[in-house]
Amino acid sequence: MKRCKVTFQPGNRKIDVPAGMTLKEVINTARLDFDFPCGGRGKCGKCRVKILDGAGQPTPVEEKHLEREEIEQGIRLACMTVVQGDLVVELPYQETPKHKILLATGERDIKLDP
16 A cells, blocks of 8 residues: 655654545644544645645535635545545644634523622
């Protein structure tokens, strides 16, 4: 089976994986902190990464969620991009808390009656 080298920027983190894995699977294998809001099913279009080198053709799901200009700049969805060869991938800086939904619903007011 063909092996591919995926390099993540920033940080120059390299991982050797078999061809055919999605970038989502590679990111999880590398234990990188990255958010997949819809669980990696291609429903939300939010797991955007920039392929700096080695980008292939976009999938129909990517064409649905991404503008033509973004695709031309190498933007892809990590959950839909299948590794077929060596890649250099730029992961975006994520400012928002990973568990935003849990934070928003994990609090409630309690009335104290001493």
